[in-house]
Amino acid sequence: MQFWPAIFLAAAVTAFGASPSGERIDDSVALVSQLQAEEWLRVWQKRLSLEDWKVELRIVRSWELKPDTLGNLRWNSTARTATIRVLDPVDYDLPLAKIPRDIEMTIVHELLHLQLSVLPKDSSKKADEERVVTRIAEALMNLDKERPPAPATLSRIGAEAGQ
Numbered sequence: 001m002q003f004w005p006a007i008f009l010a011a012a013v014t015a016f017g018a019s020p021s022g023e024r025i026d027d028s029v030a031l032v033s034q035l036q037a038e039e040w041l042r043v044w045q046k047r048l049s050l051e052d053w054k055v056e057l058r059i060v061r062s063w064e065l066k067p068d069t070l071g072n073l074r075w076n077s078t079a080r081t082a083t084i085r086v087l088d089p090v091d092y093d094l095p096l097a098k099i100p101r102d103i104e105m106t107i108v109h110e111l112l113h114l115q116l117s118v119l120p121k122d123s124s125k126k127a128d129e130e131r132v133v134t135r136i137a138e139a140l141m142n143l144d145k146e147r148p149p150a151p152a153t154l155s156r157i158g159a160e161a162g163q
């Protein structure tokens with residue numbers, strides 16, 4: 001059928017545009033590009049006053065992350081460099097429309113871990129930090145988007161390799 005590619009192209013072009021009601025439409029997996037993810041990183045890095053960090057963002061396949069995780073963070077406090085890895089949409093187990101927001105949430109989540117990296121490391125508090133970071137990230141995203149939270153199917157693991 002010859003007309004399908006044209007239809008998909010049209011959907012792709014409008015996917016991050018605004019609908020008449022002003023709602024954002026996130027409906028194409030292919031649209032979470034490196035550029036889009038870096039734009040989310042730039043915006044949230046500024047909002048969280050983390051601009052003195054050089055943060056690299058990488059979209060990675062599932063085998064580059066711990067099993068059942070959506071992202072991770074590695075950082076070097078001395079050099080003030082960090083790398084955030086987020087799961088490639090092709091490996092996501094969520095409805096397509098929910099993936100862009102979830103990736104943005106993972107970026108916020110990992111930046112919050114980076115924010116907390118100034119605190120003394122205490123591996124016995126890892127689960128507590130995870131819970132706090134998850135709640136704050138969801139609150140920030142909800143404030144930003146004024147939309148109900150998207151349930152994540154997997155946990156986000158950060159903060160396992162800082163120094």
Ligand SMILES: [Zn+2]
Nearest residue numbers: 130156157158
């Ligand atoms: Zn985490």
